[in-house]
Amino acid sequence: MLQPVHRHAWDMEPREAIALQRRLAEQVVLHDALPRPPHTVAGIDVGLPRGASVARAGIVVLALDGLETLEEVAAEEPISYPYVPGLLSFREAPAILAALSLLSVEPDVLMFDGQGYAHPRRMGIASHLGVLLDRPALGCAKSRLFGSAPEPPEERGGMTLLRHGDEVIGAVLRTRSRVKPVYVSVGHRLSLDTAIALVLDTGAGYRLPEPTRRAHQLASSSRHS
Numbered sequence: 377m378l379q380p381v382h383r384h385a386w387d388m389e390p391r392e393a394i395a396l397q398r399r400l401a402e403q404v405v406l407h408d409a410l411p412r413p414p415h416t417v418a419g420i421d422v423g424l425p426r427g428a429s430v431a432r433a434g435i436v437v438l439a440l441d442g443l444e445t446l447e448e449v450a451a452e453e454p455i456s457y458p459y460v461p462g463l464l465s466f467r468e469a470p471a472i473l474a475a476l477s478l479l480s481v482e483p484d485v486l487m488f489d490g491q492g493y494a495h496p497r498r499m500g501i502a503s504h505l506g507v508l509l510d511r512p513a514l515g516c517a518k519s520r521l522f523g524s525a526p527e528p529p530e531e532r533g534g535m536t537l538l539r540h541g542d543e544v545i546g547a548v549l550r551t552r553s554r555v556k557p558v559y560v561s562v563g564h565r566l567s568l569d570t571a572i573a574l575v576l577d578t579g580a581g582y583r584l585p586e587p588t589r590r591a592h593q594l595a596s597s598s599r600h601s
Contacts, residue, residue, distance in 0.1 A: 378476040380508040386466055387456060393463050397499035403507045404498060409565040410484065410512050415440055417578060418483035419587025420475075422468040423595035424455075431455050433471035434594030436587060437481045443578060443586050450594055451475035462521075464490065465501040472505060485574060486513040486563065489588040491521050492571075494538055494546035494561035506564025513563030514571035516588055520548075520559050530554050533576060547572055555583050 384396060418437045424430065430452050437447045451474035457466040468490075491500025492515030500521070506513030520538070525548045528534035532553045538546035538561070546561030549572055560571050578585040584592070 378479055378482065378509055378511070380473065381510045382508045384508075386470055388466075390460050390463060393460075393466055394497065397463075397497040397504070400504060400507050401498040404493060404503050404562070405565045406493065406562050406567065407565075408512075408567045408570050412484070414484035414512070414574070416446065416481065416483045417485045417487050417574060417587050418479070419487050419489070419585070419589070419591035420472055421489040421588055421591040421595040422471055423592070429455055431468055431471040432595050433468070433475040434591045434596075435472075435475045435479065436590040436594060437479065437483045438578065438587050438590070440574075440577060443580060445590065447479060447481040448590070448594055449475050449478040450597075451478060462496055465499075465504040468501060469505060472501075476509075484512065485566070486511055487574065487578070487585065487587045488513065488515050488563060489517065489584075489592060491515045491517050491559070492546070492561040492563035494521060494523055494559060496522050498545070500561065500563075502561070502563030510564070512565040514566055514574060515546075515559075515561045515563055516575050516585060517559040517561075518556075518584070528557050532579075535572065544568065549575060551575065551579050551585065552581065552583050558583065558585075 488502040492502035502515035534550040
């Protein structure tokens with residue numbers, strides 16, 4: 377069972393939410409701070425199977441060796457926060473936290489289908505929940521939210537750095553040759569190099585790494601854990 381070590385309300389006004397993001401961003405750790413080499417990773421995604429009123433979080437825990445699914449859980453929570461660009465975590469985090477509380481396997485790393493540090497306030501959902509849970513986390517998003525980068529080489533493993541001005545905020549990574557890249561960024565307590573390696577190490581021939589690919593399937597399904 378994973379529970380936050382820091383808590384806050386999720387129904388605050390956007391101005392308060394933005395101020396909170398800026399305060400939490402100061403706590404993000406951008407280097408490897410893992411108690412041991414990771415052996416398990418949890419893929420996390422959120423879907424809206426019943427329309428915009430309910431969020432369904434799917435979490436799938438995999439062994440890094442062999443990518444065997446060790447556990448999968450899902451939870452649904454009403455969506456009470458409006459859609460505001462850059463504040464996605466305020467819509468999705470309550471369902472994710474509910475699902476995390478159901479886990480019996482404690483993953484070494486959390487891999488979110490979304491942004492981490494590659495965010496206007498450096499506080500995408502992977503960073504937000506990484507800090508609240510104080511767990512190693514990374515974001516692997518299907519599209520760019522912020523920053524700029526040249527296209528990476530066409531072959532699998534091709535990578536270019538995503539920057540905002542002179543600051544590196546993530547990477548554009550080709551997980552499959554001649555397929556659209558993904559956008560990788562640190563969530564918390566990981567280096568960017570480690571985040572990239574984890575995405576590549578958990579690939580199985582698809583564009584998305586297996587943890588978030590399987591989590592997406594679970595979050596998009598109608599069955600309960």
